[in-house]
Amino acid sequence: MSTIKRRTIIGTVPAALATGALAACGDDAEPAAAGKPEDLDAALEQGGKLTYWTWTPSGEAQAAAFTAQYPNVEVDVVNAGTATDEYTALQNAVAAGSGAPDVAQIEYYALQQFALSDSLVDLAQYGFADLEPQYTASTWAAVNLGGIYGLPQDSGPMIMLYNQAIFDQFGLTVPATWDEYVAAAETLHAADPDRFLTNDAGDPGFAQPLIWQAGGRPYTVDGTNVAIDLQDEGSRRWADMWNRMLQPGLLAPIPTWSDDWWKALSNGTVASLISGSWMPGILEGSVPEGAGNWRVAPVPSYDGTPATAENGGSAQSVLKQSANPALAAAFLRWLNSSPESIAVFLENGGFPSTTAELASAEFTGTAPDYFGGQQINEVCVAASENVATGFQYLPFQVYANSVFPDTVGTAYTEQGDLNAGLEAWQASLESYGETQGFQVN
């Protein structure tokens, strides 16, 4: 018995290593025969079985609606973890050469990384370029990375959510600029040291959209050439402004999403949030104590001109490991561009990336009681129209975010200078990029 096993293993090792090797990138040659747009309908007709990884709450319902329409196709919806956990599983499957799903949810910031490791199918071959007009410019830009590596599902144009009851109690007005924002933070914390205008314990998924909003474009990616400048004008502008919050202790040092954080939202310790447009749905769903108190406003600007950024949001992509990429692409097309699917997505509280839904009177006219009858989507839609262009993420952004706490995080715990933290982060990223064979400038 043991000899047989041993032989299997010896035969296995080099093979595993070979598949573990990620393909070199920068060469566009498709090994398989390119697909055609017509393949999609044929694939739907023929049917088959798909695996779809997602953590979107509407995932199951959307798949059910899909199979009702296309009974030949079976979709197995799997929650393989939220965000980074899913990427780890996905990365493992890619490295192992098997085990990846047909379709997976991937946040915009991570798309480039999976595209670069040659894990994703370029959907341009199926004519997906024609779908561009359906999506907001910023979300389309996020999937169009020298190939169409996914279709946008949700988006997260930045907004500010604030607790009107607390603002009234302390006589705060809604800040329109960051200067006013810092002043409001000072007023509130001075009036009641137990309260904070907002919390931030260091979160790359929060800092980078704010850098984006401030005009920072720290990453320039051209194939395998990567330039990193986390001290460009915009990055500094954000860091300088946020230093004014961090250093005097105006930021509640509560990690976003921790149980303490949910408590802080419930009991009014934290009076406002800068977040994506998906946040109102979460507040309404999970912070019932805030009912009637919360409102939505545009994110503060630096100079009075409205500018926003995308905070969060995901696309769905077809994996190269898929045995039936045409069917997977057909499902994806239905999932993120058919009105039936998007309707299910909206019912579950998602914030869309499709212009038709964002422009519809039904969507903008919603006035939830939770937000005191405010037509919050008007603010959110305006935010989606003001997303600044030209922001790129790194082709190793998942890793980059994982070492943010090591570097910038230190500035947070020490209430030090965020610029120093950003510099340390940059050094760490440059060295990683070089080790991985990128041309880092």
Next chain:
Amino acid sequence: MPPQAPRKPRRDWRGWQFTGPFAAVFVFVFIAPLAYALWLSLFQNRLVGGNAFVGLENYRTALTDPQFWDGFLRVLLFLLVQVPIMLALALIAALAIDSARLYATGLFRLVIFLPYAVPAVVAVLMWGFIYGDHFGLTADLNELLGTDLRPFAPAWMTASLGNIVTWEYVGYNMLIFYSALKTVPYELYEAAEIDGARGVQVLKAIKLPAVRGAVVIATIFSIIGSFQLFNEPNVLKPLANNVINSYFTPNMYAYNLSFAGQQYNYSATIAIVMGVITAAIAYAIQLRGTRREDR
């Protein structure tokens, strides 16, 4: 080390029918991955540029990697402080229970052992809630007692983790020691009493020697456990992201290198270096432990 069974003149293969199955699985789940890790550690696989043989380059990098040594020193410190405290507490508890001077001995024995049955993940989730210094039990305590406990602050973090690990394993170690004390023959105590030995003398002459072997074993297992520290900091990380960084312990570093950074080769190298160090220390303790026993 294994005691010598009586020597037999001819080769006797019968033992393998008992030990073979274990060995086969062991080779499959331990030796093969280990060999594979050794193999991996000789290569470097880049996102751009593919795979290349680099010889011992990864080992050179590891030996001068400040992040690796930072994590290593942290678990070393953890080990030097937490393990003695935990084992001392366990020993005290075992002696107290063994002394038969407690009311409801059985209750003590069982309850102190209970936390061991709690899965590490559950234990950490639980302590994570308790540690919350804004609204957790810690916050309530601070308010009640006017203290300023900050379990998630950088200066406290290692101690906070040490507390979780101690809570989880003190009962287990207590039981090991207690079992060792139970093996002391009753007659030995009687003889001691006839000789007029009391309290501290009995402790020194009979009880402590009786647990020495168990202490050596427990120390070795605790050292291996400390060097492999992973579950506790990793589950606690979302609550203290900046303090528990990506290289907080060597094992977390290895994990993040491979699963976040896709540096499978370097990660394997770190694993091997760590394994060699752990094995060496465990072996040294064992030698020291047995030498004392011989004396």
Next chain:
Amino acid sequence: MSTATRNHRTIHHRARRPRHSVANPRKSLALTLLMGLFLAYALVPLAWLFINASKTQTDLFGGFGLAFGDSFALWDNIARTFTYDDGIFLRWLGNTLLYVVAGAGGATLLATLAGYGLAKYTFPGRKAYFAVILGAIAVPGTALAVPTFLLFSRLELTNTPWAIIVPSLISPFGLYLIWVYTLESVPKELLEAARIDGAGEMRIFFTIAAKLLAPGIVTVALFAVVATWNNYFLPLIMLSDPNWYPLTVGLNQWSEQASGVAAEPIFNLVLTGSLLTIVPIVAVFVLLQRFWQSGLSAGSVKG
């Protein structure tokens, strides 16, 4: 109890049984109280868990941690834990049981056979066998995870129960315990007598040795059960399909559900689920304490 009564009782005892200080010494209230601190340390977190598993999410977010909430929602929480997401918790419980029965059962069998074989036979390669196993347990298992994962995925074992069960089959501590236990409790003469009667080696083991080893086997089984029941890291990397998750990984996923774009905190279910995860394993330990406590005694003497 006052000092006077205690002294009185002591004197009384002493009069009756002169050597009571060895067998049945005077109970000490002070020591009991001191050890009570120990008891509290072990129990407070568990009490906290029980109390907070009985709260609604709203109560959880307000109020003192060691006091019950406005409503006692334990039953409701338990019902919701079992029904949430189409009853996935039950599925996780079933998976955990499968891993425990197959993994811990197999580990016990293999460790028992091997420990016995090492103790009673001198076979070629025996020394190397020991050295390799002792050396290998020092290598961080977590860090071997990647090679193991890549290896298993080549064999298409990942995302199947085998990926959890097969590695659980190895328990070096179990092997060690049985080895020591065998040396202590299986007399060579008994085996020789059976051999003279013409019994085969396996038959001797199963009919004679296994009975003598029973307490040791129960102990090894229990510790293997704890190890598999608490297994977290291996399933975390080996499994991506929640339908194969054990409870530990599932609970952590529930806990992390409180974050991100689609955040939906269910802390009350995480706590209730944790409580439900602990109950069976604690019950097993309490019910079987007689066995494992005697089994451990042997294992702990040897260095």
